[in-house]
Amino acid sequence: MGRTGMGRPLPNPTAETRSFWEGCSEGELRYQTCEACGVVQITPRSVCSHCQSALLAWKRSSAVGTVLSFTTVHRAPTEAFRAMAPYTIVMVDMNEGFRLMVNCDRALLPTLAIGGRVRIGFEDVDGMKLPHAQALS
Numbered sequence: 001m002g003r004t005g006m007g008r009p010l011p012n013p014t015a016e017t018r019s020f021w022e023g024c025s026e027g028e029l030r031y032q033t034c035e036a037c038g039v040v041q042i043t044p045r046s047v048c049s050h051c052q053s054a055l056l057a058w059k060r061s062s063a064v065g066t067v068l069s070f071t072t073v074h075r076a077p078t079e080a081f082r083a084m085a086p087y088t089i090v091m092v093d094m095n096e097g098f099r100l101m102v103n104c105d106r107a108l109l110p111t112l113a114i115g116g117r118v119r120i121g122f123e124d125v126d127g128m129k130l131p132h133a134q135a136l137s
Contacts, residue, residue, distance in 0.1 A: 065094035
């Protein structure tokens with residue numbers, strides 16, 4: 001985490017993560033695939049986590065997945081997140097084969113369920129677009 005907005009820590013893009021965050025700012029969820037072995041990885045790296053090849057490509061996700069798990073945080077772990085509480089964090093199995101942990105849009109809460117289908121949207125937080133789970137429309 002890097003810069004903060006109103007006390008909330010925000011991601012600090014690096015050379016490896018820049019394409020991911022640029023995608024978010026354009027409203028698209030990106031992930032890496034290895035062109036040597038086909039492994040999908042969401043954590044951006046300079047080499048494949050499976051075969052160590054440097055032949056990596058960025059792909060655009062459908063931004064749709066299935067809820068694996070979720071939890072509601074009532075007591076924020078740090079002062080920086082106190083204003084957000086309560087908030088819900090969702091673990092989503094994306095259609096492309098990677099998992100993503102994101103905050104949940106409050107409008108989704110009444111229908112949120114394990115096994116439910118969600119879409120990843122983007123929330124503007126102090127000038128940075130962050131992925132979050134929302135209802136599949």
